[in-house]
Amino acid sequence: MTNVPTGSLFGDPLMANPHGIYAELREAGPVHRTTTPDGAPVWLVTRYEDVRPALADPRLSLNKANANTSGQYKSSMPPELDAHLLNMDPPDHARLRRLVSKAFTPRRIEGLRDRVQALTDDLLDQLPADRPVDLMEHLANPLPMGVICELLGIPRDARHDFRRWTNTLLSPAPDAALDSRAAMKEMHRFLVDTITAKRAQPTDDLLSAMIEARDAADSLTEPELLAMAFLILFAGYDNAVNLIGNALLALLTHPEQMSAVRDGVLPARAVLEETLRWNTPFTLAVRRFALEDLTIGGVTIPEGDRVWLSLVSANRDDAQFEMPEAFDVHRAPVHLGFGHGIHYCLGAPLARIEGEVVLTTLLQRFPGLKLAVPADTLGWWPSFHKRGLHALPVTW
Numbered sequence: 047m048t049n050v051p052t053g054s055l056f057g058d059p060l061m062a063n064p065h066g067i068y069a070e071l072r073e074a075g076p077v078h079r080t081t082t083p084d085g086a087p088v089w090l091v092t093r094y095e096d097v098r099p100a101l102a103d104p105r106l107s108l109n110k111a112n113a114n115t116s117g118q119y120k121s122s123m124p125p126e127l128d129a130h131l132l133n134m135d136p137p138d139h140a141r142l143r144r145l146v147s148k149a150f151t152p153r154r155i156e157g158l159r160d161r162v163q164a165l166t167d168d169l170l171d172q173l174p175a176d177r178p179v180d181l182m183e184h185l186a187n188p189l190p191m192g193v194i195c196e197l198l199g200i201p202r203d204a205r206h207d208f209r210r211w212t213n214t215l216l217s218p219a220p221d222a223a224l225d226s227r228a229a230m231k232e233m234h235r236f237l238v239d240t241i242t243a244k245r246a247q248p249t250d251d252l253l254s255a256m257i258e259a260r261d262a263a264d265s266l267t268e269p270e271l272l273a274m275a276f277l278i279l280f281a282g283y284d285n286a287v288n289l290i291g292n293a294l295l296a297l298l299t300h301p302e303q304m305s306a307v308r309d310g311v312l313p314a315r316a317v318l319e320e321t322l323r324w325n326t327p328f329t330l331a332v333r334r335f336a337l338e339d340l341t342i343g344g345v346t347i348p349e350g351d352r353v354w355l356s357l358v359s360a361n362r363d364d365a366q367f368e369m370p371e372a373f374d375v376h377r378a379p380v381h382l383g384f385g386h387g388i389h390y391c392l393g394a395p396l397a398r399i400e401g402e403v404v405l406t407t408l409l410q411r412f413p414g415l416k417l418a419v420p421a422d423t424l425g426w427w428p429s430f431h432k433r434g435l436h437a438l439p440v441t442w
Contacts, residue, residue, distance in 0.1 A: 049080065056080075056082065056430050061430070064358055072093055076091065076342070076344065076345070077345040077347075087351065088351075088354050089353045089354070091342055092359040093359070093363055094365065094367075097355045097356065097357070098386055100342055101382065101385055104136075105340050106336060107336075108132060108134060108135055108139075108332055108333075108334060109135050110128075110133060112336075112337060113350060114335075114348075114349070114350025127273050127276045128269070129270045131146075131389070133273075142270060143388075145256070145266060146278070150395060152395045155399055158399065161193070162189070162403045165189055165193060166185075166403050166404055166407050166408075169184060169185050170407065170412075178440065180437045181438040181439075182438045183437065185408070186287050186290040186291040186404070189290070190282065190287050190290070190397075191209065193396065194279060196251075197251065197252050199249050199252070199254060200240065200253075201240075208279065210229070211229040211233050212283060214229040233276060237275050241257060241275070245257055257271065282393045284432065284434075285432075286397040286400050287434065288434035289322065290401055291435045292326075292327055293321040293401055293405060294404075294405070295325070296324065296325065297409075298417050298438075298440070299373075300373055303317065303375060307409055308409040308413055314401065314402040319375075320373060320374060320375045323362075323377070323379075323381030323383060324361070326357050326361050326382075327383070327432060328433075329433050330356055330358075331355040332389065333354055334352070335350060336348065336350060357385070412442040413442075418440050424436075425437065
């Protein structure tokens, strides 16, 4: 075990070079004790052989009531948006997941492929041809938002605000807590108003179905209904945005593999799976709390302490992956990009469909696609929770 100063771990060096920083941490030891930017102590787990089983370990709870931080883990999240899957353990977790997973089965999500294709085609039709185009702004951001909002039945005119809320909630800035609380209040008010409107006039969408389950079968509480709507919007949007952006960047910086996808020789799915390992969009799994004194990587973690499991580090562990720094689409897909165990990402099938459609359609329609700036000048969101591009300017 090592003690790592907060500034050196969660400061600018990590934002600029997460893979290099985590490689040093893995070499130094499997588990590190540090302090988060909000001042809370945390144990950081970095090696694949420890992260994977910990993701499925029932002794690591997602319920904040099990934190030893003044008896309660502190968060800017209002209670009304807190009762969702990422804050729950069994049996409540199983009850809610069963309810929502009916809308996210691979078969049902596959049925959305035509709609994803239509939205992608529409966005590509709007690309200006006479100047460099930012694919994050014009494609990677609006597509997942459009898909998830259509799935839930969210009005089109509300989607811009949702992008602003999401970016605010994920900001690592020192004063972000105040902005996050304001964004949460706005989002809460929006969801309450939307649910009220759909109760009065339900439509054929997931949110209306959840309201019916709440009102008719009493399958979930009102706070759970609100919180699940928030989680589906939040998680269904941001992770897909960054998976698309990171996969596009991977191909743009590996022209032979980009040509293979364009020519139909290499499946887009293989690119997505390797992107989830090589440049995973969600760098840290949801924080957990030890239900008892437990040992990870030979280090004893006391009951109630907070634990962060580094997906970005585990996915580049050279003890698990040969030449982990290389982008190799022929690897077996044993990455942890979507997690592992009962908290495996519910929206993974949808994110994969969106990524497949974007990669294949974009390269077929714009065979001369290339970066408009050097790759090493691209900016990344200053976040230790996610790995996503500010912009991805291209020409063709």
